[in-house]
Amino acid sequence: MKITVTQEKLSKALNNVSRIAIGKVTLPILNNVLIRVDNKKVSLVTTNLDMAIIDFLPVSSSEDGVVTVPAKLLAEFVSNLPKGENIEISSKDSKVTISSGKYSSTINGAIADDFPELPEIDEKNAVTYKISTEEFKNSVSQVIIASSNDLTRPALTGVYFNTSNNTLAIASTDGYRLAEKKLINEVKSEVKAVVPANSLQEVLRSINDEMEEVEISFNEDLVRFRLGEVEIISKLIDASFPDYQKLIPEDNNITVTLNREELIRVTKLAALFAKSVGGSIICETKKPNIFSVKSIANEFGENNSEIETKVEIEGKVNLNSRFLIDALNALEEKDLEFSFSDHIAPIIIKNKKNNNYTHIIMPLNS
Numbered sequence: 001m002k003i004t005v006t007q008e009k010l011s012k013a014l015n016n017v018s019r020i021a022i023g024k025v026t027l028p029i030l031n032n033v034l035i036r037v038d039n040k041k042v043s044l045v046t047t048n049l050d051m052a053i054i055d056f057l058p059v060s061s062s063e064d065g066v067v068t069v070p071a072k073l074l075a076e077f078v079s080n081l082p083k084g085e086n087i088e089i090s091s092k093d094s095k096v097t098i099s100s101g102k103y104s105s106t107i108n109g110a111i112a113d114d115f116p117e118l119p120e121i122d123e124k125n126a127v128t129y130k131i132s133t134e135e136f137k138n139s140v141s142q143v144i145i146a147s148s149n150d151l152t153r154p155a156l157t158g159v160y161f162n163t164s165n166n167t168l169a170i171a172s173t174d175g176y177r178l179a180e181k182k183l184i185n186e187v188k189s190e191v192k193a194v195v196p197a198n199s200l201q202e203v204l205r206s207i208n209d210e211m212e213e214v215e216i217s218f219n220e221d222l223v224r225f226r227l228g229e230v231e232i233i234s235k236l237i238d239a240s241f242p243d244y245q246k247l248i249p250e251d252n253n254i255t256v257t258l259n260r261e262e263l264i265r266v267t268k269l270a271a272l273f274a275k276s277v278g279g280s281i282i283c284e285t286k287k288p289n290i291f292s293v294k295s296i297a298n299e300f301g302e303n304n305s306e307i308e309t310k311v312e313i314e315g316k317v318n319l320n321s322r323f324l325i326d327a328l329n330a331l332e333e334k335d336l337e338f339s340f341s342d343h344i345a346p347i348i349i350k351n352k353k354n355n356n357y358t359h360i361i362m363p364l365n366s
Contacts, residue, residue, distance in 0.1 A: 001037050001065025002090040005057060007081050007100065010089075013044050013055040014075035016206055016230060020053055021046040021071035029114050032068035033075075035089070036112075039064065045118065046071055051199050052118050053206070054231040060086070067091040069109040074098070077105060119233055121224045126217040127189040129168060133207050133227065136214045139170060139181045140200050142330040142357055147197040148174035155239035158194040161218070162241075163187055171244050172197070177323050178247055178346075178360040179330065191218050194241050199223075199234035206230050248360060249346050254315045255339040256291050257352060258307055263293070263336070264328045266305035270295040271321035273303045280364050281324070283338070283347075284316035291338075317343050318364045324349075327359040 014033065021031055027049075034045040042057040077098060081087060087100045096109040140159065148156035153175075160171045161183075168187045171180040203214075203225045215226040218236075225232045270281040273295035284292045289311055294304035317340050327349050328336070335352035340363075349359045 001035065001067050002061075002063035002088070003035075003037060003042055003057070003059045004061045004086055004088050005042075005059040007078065007083050007085050007087050009058060010087055011075070011078045011081075013057050013229075014071070014078055017044050017046040017053045017055050018071040018075040019046075019205065020048045020051060020202065022048060027116075029068060029110055030116075031070055031072070032110060032115070033071035034066065034068045034112055034115050035091075036066045037062045037064050038066075045115075047116055047118065049116060050196070051202065051232065051234040053202065054118075054233070056229040056231075058229070063090075065091060066112045067094065067096055067109050068112050068115050069096050069107055073107060077107075119222055119235070121217050121219050121222055121233070123217075126219055126224075127191045128215060128217040129184055129187065129189075130213055130215050131184060133211045133214050135183075137204055137207055138332075139183055140204060143170050143172050143179045143181050144197055144200060145172075145326050145330060146174055146177045146179040146359070147172040150174070154237050155194055155241045158196050158237045158241075159200055160241040160244070161191055161193045161195060161216075161223075163190045163192070164245075171241075173242065173244060173247070176320070176362050177327070178244055178358075179327075180244065180248075180358045182356040192241075193218050193223060194237040194239060195223050196234060196237055199232065203227070203232050206232060247346070248358065249341065249348065252339040252341045252345065252348060254285055254313045254341060255337055256285055256309045256311060257335055258291060258309055258338055260328055260331055260334060260336050262307055263338075264325065266293045266307060267321055267324050267328065269293075269305055270303050271325070273298070273300050274321055276300060278364075279321040280318055281321045282316055282318050283324075285311045285314050287311050287314055315340065315342065317347055319347065319361055320364060323361050327361060330359060331357065 036043050042059050044055045081100045085100045094109045096107045168184040169182045211228045217224045270293050276298050291307045333351040337350045340347040346360045
C-alpha cells in the first residue's frame with residue numbers, strides 16, 4: 001500500500017476519524033485506523049463497533065493495499081509535520097512508513113484481517129433524505145439538548161427521526177423536557193428510527209463550511225450520514241420512542257409574547273440566586289402587563305425581574321432555570337411565545353412566527 005497526499009488533507013481526515021478510535025481491552029485493533037487503497041480510491045476507516053467513520057481521501061498517487069495503524073499516534077505525528085508539504089505513506093506487511101521531506105517515521109501497524117467488518121446500508125431498501133448542512137446542524141443542535149444520559153432508558157438517549165403528515169421531524173426527551181423540530185416537508189417515504197445522540201454529535205463535529213448537503217439513509221437497524229467525502233454509519237437504538245405527540249398540551253390558556261434576549265437575561269439573574277434550590281425559579285403573569293421571573297428566597301437572598309408584555313390571564317409556574325435557558329438559546333427569533341395553563345401542566349416555548357420548533361418543559365413541584 002502506498003499513497004501520496006498533502007499534509008493538510010491527511011491531517012484533517014485523520015483528526016476526523018480518530019475521534020472514535022478508542023480500543024477496548026478485548027479488541028485493541030479498535031485503536032487503529034484502517035487505510036485502504038482500492039483502484040485509486042483511498043479510504044480511512046475507524047469504528048467502535050456501534051459506529052464507523054469513513055473519510056475518502058483525495059490523493060495525488062497511490063498503490064493498492066490495506067493496513068491498520070494506531071489512529072491517535074498517526075494523527076498526532078501528521079499534525080506536527082510541516083504544512084504545505086506532501087506526505088508519503090507506504091506499508092510492507094504490518095510496518096508503515098510515513099515520510100515528508102527530511103522527516104520520517106516507521107509505525108508498527110497491524111494486518112487488516114482482524115479489523116471488524118463494516119455494516120452496509122442496503123441501498124435498494126433504504127429510506128433516504130437530503131437536507132442542507134446548515135439546516136441539519138441547526139435543527140439537530142436544537143433538539144439534542146433534550147436527550148437523556150440515562151442508559152436504563154435507551155430510547156431517550158437518542159434522537160427520534162419520524163414522519164407524520166408527510167413531514168419528517170426529529171424529537172428528543174429526557175422525561176423532564178421535550179424538543180421537536182420539523183425538518184423536511186412533503187416527504188414521500190416514512191421512517192421511525194432512534195439515532196444515538198453520540199452518533200449525531202460525531203456528525204455535527206464532522207460538518208465543515210465546504211459541505212453543502214447531508215444525505216441521510218435509514219435501514220432497519222442502521223443509519224448512514226453522507227457529508228461530502230465523509231460517511232458516518234451508526235447502529236440505531238433498538239427501543240421504542242414514546243408517543244411524544246400526546247405529551248404536547250393543546251389547551252394552554254395563558255400565552256404571552258416575550259423578547260428572547262430579555263427573558264434570557266432575567267432568567268440568568270434569577271438562576272444566580274437559585275443554585276441552592278436546584279435552579280428553581282418562578283415565572284408569573286400579572287395583569288395588565290407584567291411577566292416576572294424570580295428566585296425563591298434562600299440563603300443567598302432573592303431576585304425578581306419584570307418584563308412588560310400584554311397579560312390577559314394571571315398564573316405562575318415553577319421551572320428549572322437551566323432547562324429554560326437551554327430552550328431559549330435554541331430559539332432563533334427575536335420574540336417568542338411562552339404558554340402554560342397551571343402550575344402542573346407542561347409549558348410550551350416557540351418562536352413567535354415560525355412554528356417548526358417546539359420546546360416543552362415540565363414544571364417543578366411548587
